[in-house]
Amino acid sequence: MTDIFTLDQIKASLKDIDTIKAIEQGFVAYSQKKAVIPPIGEMIFEKPPGDVHIKYGYIIGDDYYVIKIAAGFYENTKLNIPTDSGLMLVFKQKTGELACILLDEGHLTNLRTAAAGAVVAKYFAPKSVQRIGIFGAGTQGRMQLEHLKPIVDCKDVIVWGLSQEELDVYKMDMEFLGFSIQTTMNSEDIASSCNLIVTATPSKSPLLRADQIRKGTHITAMGSDTPEKNELEPGILRAADIVVADSISQCRSRGEISVALKAGLIEEKDILELGNAILDEKLQRTSEDQVTVADLTGVAVQDIQISKAVYKTLAQNK
Amino acid sequence: MTDIFTLDQIKASLKDIDTIKAIEQGFVAYSQKKAVIPPIGEMIFEKPPGDVHIKYGYIIGDDYYVIKIAAGFYENTKLNIPTDSGLMLVFKQKTGELACILLDEGHLTNLRTAAAGAVVAKYFAPKSVQRIGIFGAGTQGRMQLEHLKPIVDCKDVIVWGLSQEELDVYKMDMEFLGFSIQTTMNSEDIASSCNLIVTATPSKSPLLRADQIRKGTHITAMGSDTPEKNELEPGILRAADIVVADSISQCRSRGEISVALKAGLIEEKDILELGNAILDEKLQRTSEDQVTVADLTGVAVQDIQISKAVYKTLAQNK
Numbered sequence: 001m002t003d004i005f006t007l008d009q010i011k012a013s014l015k016d017i018d019t020i021k022a023i024e025q026g027f028v029a030y031s032q033k034k035a036v037i038p039p040i041g042e043m044i045f046e047k048p049p050g051d052v053h054i055k056y057g058y059i060i061g062d063d064y065y066v067i068k069i070a071a072g073f074y075e076n077t078k079l080n081i082p083t084d085s086g087l088m089l090v091f092k093q094k095t096g097e098l099a100c101i102l103l104d105e106g107h108l109t110n111l112r113t114a115a116a117g118a119v120v121a122k123y124f125a126p127k128s129v130q131r132i133g134i135f136g137a138g139t140q141g142r143m144q145l146e147h148l149k150p151i152v153d154c155k156d157v158i159v160w161g162l163s164q165e166e167l168d169v170y171k172m173d174m175e176f177l178g179f180s181i182q183t184t185m186n187s188e189d190i191a192s193s194c195n196l197i198v199t200a201t202p203s204k205s206p207l208l209r210a211d212q213i214r215k216g217t218h219i220t221a222m223g224s225d226t227p228e229k230n231e232l233e234p235g236i237l238r239a240a241d242i243v244v245a246d247s248i249s250q251c252r253s254r255g256e257i258s259v260a261l262k263a264g265l266i267e268e269k270d271i272l273e274l275g276n277a278i279l280d281e282k283l284q285r286t287s288e289d290q291v292t293v294a295d296l297t298g299v300a301v302q303d304i305q306i307s308k309a310v311y312k313t314l315a316q317n318k
Numbered sequence: 319m320t321d322i323f324t325l326d327q328i329k330a331s332l333k334d335i336d337t338i339k340a341i342e343q344g345f346v347a348y349s350q351k352k353a354v355i356p357p358i359g360e361m362i363f364e365k366p367p368g369d370v371h372i373k374y375g376y377i378i379g380d381d382y383y384v385i386k387i388a389a390g391f392y393e394n395t396k397l398n399i400p401t402d403s404g405l406m407l408v409f410k411q412k413t414g415e416l417a418c419i420l421l422d423e424g425h426l427t428n429l430r431t432a433a434a435g436a437v438v439a440k441y442f443a444p445k446s447v448q449r450i451g452i453f454g455a456g457t458q459g460r461m462q463l464e465h466l467k468p469i470v471d472c473k474d475v476i477v478w479g480l481s482q483e484e485l486d487v488y489k490m491d492m493e494f495l496g497f498s499i500q501t502t503m504n505s506e507d508i509a510s511s512c513n514l515i516v517t518a519t520p521s522k523s524p525l526l527r528a529d530q531i532r533k534g535t536h537i538t539a540m541g542s543d544t545p546e547k548n549e550l551e552p553g554i555l556r557a558a559d560i561v562v563a564d565s566i567s568q569c570r571s572r573g574e575i576s577v578a579l580k581a582g583l584i585e586e587k588d589i590l591e592l593g594n595a596i597l598d599e600k601l602q603r604t605s606e607d608q609v610t611v612a613d614l615t616g617v618a619v620q621d622i623q624i625s626k627a628v629y630k631t632l633a634q635n636k
Contacts, residue, residue, distance in 0.1 A: 002421060004322060041359045041372060043383060050414050054359060054372060054385065065361060067372065069385060069407065071414030085414050087407075089387065096368050096389030096403050101419065103320060 003100040005314050010104050013313040014111070019306060020122075020147065023115040024278060026305035027246065029059045031275025035301045036060060048075040055300040058093055064311070065091050068303040070109055082106075088307040100311050108310065112302035114143035116246060116274075117198055117220050120294040121151045123277055123284040124244065125196045125218045129154040133194030135187070135207050135231065136223060137161035137170035140200035144222065145174060152196060158182040160190050160207070188212065199223050199231040210235035215289050222296040224255045232293070234260035241290040242283075244272040247299045255297040321418040323632050328422050331631040332429070337624060338440075338465065341433040342596060344623035345564065347377045349593025353619045354378060366393040373618040382408050382417060382629070386621040388427055400424075406625040418629050426628065430620035432461035434564060434592075435516055435538050438612040439469045441595055441602040442562065443514045443536045447472040451512030453505070453525050453549065454541060455479035455488035458518035462540065463492060470514060476500040478508050478525070506530065517541050517549040528553035533607050540614040542573045550611070552578035559608040560601075562590040565617045573615040 005013075029035050041054030050073035058065035070086035077083060086106040090099045102108065129152050134141050137159055145157060157179050161167040167183035174181050184190065190197060191212035199207060201223045208219070210233050223231050237243050237260040248271055251257035260266045274294070277283040285292055323331075347353050359372030368391035376383035388404035395401060404424040408417045420426065447470050452459050455477055463475060475497045479485040485501035492499050502508065508515060509530035517525060519541040526537070528551050541549050555561050555578040566589055569575035578584045592612070595601040603610055 004419075036361065038359060038361060041356060041374065043354065043356060043374065043376065045411060048412060052383070052409070052414060054374065056359065056361065056372065058361065065363075065370070067387060069409075071409065073412075073414040076413050079413065081413060081415070085416065087416060089405075091370070091387075091389065093363060094366060094391075095394050095397065095399060096370060096391040097399070098403065098405060098421075101322075103416075 002098050003315065004103065005100060005310075006103050007105050007107055009314060010102055010107065010310055013310050013317070016313050017309045019111055019115040019309070020118045020150070022305040022309045023112055023302050024119045026301040027116075027119060027275040027299075028278050029275070030247065030299060030301040031273045031279070034060050035304070037300045040300075048073060050074070055303055057300045057304060059301070059304060063093055064099060064304075064308050065093050066300070066304040066307050067091070068109070068300065068307070070106060088303060090307050090311045100314070102307055102310060108306045109303065110139055110143055112306040113140060113222060113296070113298060114147040115306070116296050116302060117144045117222055118147040118151050119278070120220050120244070120274065120296070121148055121196065121218070124242065124292040124294060125152055126216050126285065126288050128288065129196045130156070131194045132157045133190035133197040134159045134200065135190065135198065136200035137166045138200065140222065141170065142173060144198045144200055144220070145179065146177060154196070155179050158184055158190055158193060160184050160187055201231060202229055203231050204228055205230060206233040207231050208236060209233045210239050213239065213291055215291065218285070218292045218294070220294045220296065221256045224295075225297045226254055227258060230256065230259050232256045234263045234265050237293055238265040239291060240293040242272060242285065242292040243270060244274055244277055244292065244294045246274050246296045248273050250297045250299060251295055256293070256295045320416050321633065322421065323418060323628075324421050325423050325425055327632060328420055328425065328628055331628050331635070334631050335627045337429055337433040337627065338436045338468070340623040340627045341430055341620050342437045344619040345434075345437060345593035345617075346596050347593070348565065348617060348619040349591045349597070352378050353622070355618045358618075366391060368392070373621055375618045375622060376411055377619070377622060381411055382622075382626050383411050384408055384618075384622040384625050386427070386618065386625070388424060406621060408625050408629045418632070420625055420628060426624045427621065428457055428461055430624040431458060431540060431614070431616060432465040433624070434614050434620060435462045435540055436465040436469050437596070438538050438562070438592065438614070439466055439514065439536070442560065442610040442612060443470055444534050444603065444606050446606065447514045448474070449512045450475045451508035451515040452477045452518065453508065453516065454518035455484045456518065458540065459488065460491060462516045462518055462538070463497065464495060466514075467495075472514070473497050476502055476508055476511060478502050478505055509535075519549060520547055521549050522546055523548060524551040525549050526554060527551045528557050531557065531609055533609065536603070536610045536612070538612045538614065539574045542613075543615045544572055545576060548574065548577050550574045552581045552583050555611055556583040557609060558611040560590060560603065560610040561588055562592055562595055562610065562612045564592050564614045566591050568615045568617065569613055574611070574613045
């Protein structure tokens with residue numbers, strides 16, 4: 001019988017897993033062309049609006065391949081059920097047998113996304129972070145900050161959101177985790193005081209302008225994963241010293257980089273791929289003055305890495 | 319907690335399901351453009367050789383959408399494990415929630431394929447079937463014949479296979495089900511005595527020639543589902559009075575029709591789509607003399623229909 005693990009079991013396994021390391025290794029395999037990632041499968045529903053994505057692939061010569069199914073149905077809030085759902089399926093690469101089903105309800109996607117933010121900060125955040133700025137007080141706004149904890153030695157944070165109520169809850173939750181949180185609904189407050197900024201919103205119009213960005217700032221933009229979403233004025237990418245993508249091929253059509261490419265403000269040759277930067281110190285931040293921007297659109301190799309790590313841990317502890 | 323059903327549970331549910339009807343309704347929805355079937359997802363492995371296919375989609379306005387994952391790893395026989403595996407996932411179309419996981423190990427794919435053969439026979443087999451000819455003594459060779467039982471009033475069968483041993487087992491199994499079985503390793507014996515022929519082999523070179531086909535014969539070719547496989551000399555399709563495809567768009571690149579199209583022996587306008595023929599009597603067989611050929615490549619709408627029917631039955635009986 002196939003192993004089937006629930007969200008509670010999956011969450012319990014995570015304390016034994018170095019997710020940041022697993023994701024980092026995934027990006028390296030990806031940039032070294034060792035990962036086979038077919039095009040994303042997609043279904044779009046209109047009434048009620050919803051989208052389903054199938055992300056899948058494998059690392060060549062690895063033990064497993066992984067298929068992830070993720071759904072977002074935004075009117076579920078009316079029914080008091082979560083908007084996002086999902087599961088991951090792990091199969092044996094030598095036989096095609098189903099190894100396990102991870103009923104993670106989308107949690108592992110959130111986790112691997114947050115871990116990517118930490119990987120980026122490890123190589124591109126300035127050595128001395130004065131203050132962390134977070135755009136978005138939702139799940140990723142929380143998880144990105146949590147994942148910066150082992151990477152960045154700064155607990156002083158300002159968070160931007162659309163409602164004071166949401167911000168108050170965020171402040172309470174994150175101060176419980178040891179951060180000192182200021183809140184704001186004015187985006188100017190972020191750029192003026194932070195040199196490590198994470199944007200984690202579904203915004204379709206820019207939250208930050210090029211003229212706001214100070215020397216030495218690093219920005220991780222992870223909210224935009226479709227051609228429509230856009231969190232940064234594209235001039236920010238033109239002005240940046242380093243622009244890094246989780247996947248250059250995906251960033252051609254999705255995320256902040258796609259907007260800047262289409263506007264002719266940057267060229268593809270100006271873009272670094274994260275896995276290559278991890279391997280080569282010269283491609284990482286080399287001075288405290290550089291402005292660096294990372295665009296994360298989410299790559300299936302992250303799903304592969306996190307689900308494998310969870311499965312191996314759960315199988316061992318059975 | 320998600321409902322997860324095993325192969326035994328799924329098999330037990332099938333006695334309460336009219337699979338032929340479910341598949342027939344699926345083809346109608348498909349030809350009426352009510353089914354949304356995105357391109358098939360695919361992963362190909364080399365060492366050991368294996369392929370994985372993800373078929374998915376939904377009928378517009380229906381309660382569910384379905385994702386099927388099927389794998390074939392042909393060297394599994396060396397390990398004494400089945401070459402084919404698979405599962406189907408049923409999700410709620412209104413919320414994206416996972417409704418159930420059907421761990422059918424590929425059985426429902428076999429079943430929906432066999433049921434499609436029955437649907438074709440219902441509309442295209444001659445009224446008076448003298449003898450049924452089956453190419454292939456494997457799983458589909460068995461299931462196609464079983465599914466003809468409620469449709470065709472003929473129990474006299476001749477089966478072609480590559481080894482006498484395999485044919486002897488087939489004969490024993492199918493006579494137990496009430497058929498009278500002759501066996502042959504000479505394909506001439508089929509065309510000369512049968513007016514309902516089903517080809518269910520993975521052959522890459524034709525098993526039947528155009529000059530062998532007698533007036534009034536119907537052929538269902540279901541073995542070829544890739545661009546390489548080919549069971550019928552393409553001249554058979556040129557000579558046929560009716561050529562019917564489960565999916566015209568899929569048959570452009572897969573199966574018997576693709577071979578005949580590429581050879582310039584037929585044109586796309588000469589091809590009927592099964593769902594349209596079901597709805598319009600004039601498109602079905604209209605005389606006992608016609609030669610008709612149906613090419614089945616397998617359409618995700620069949621997976622949608624069978625998995626929905628199984629889930630509904632299992633959910634009711636819980």
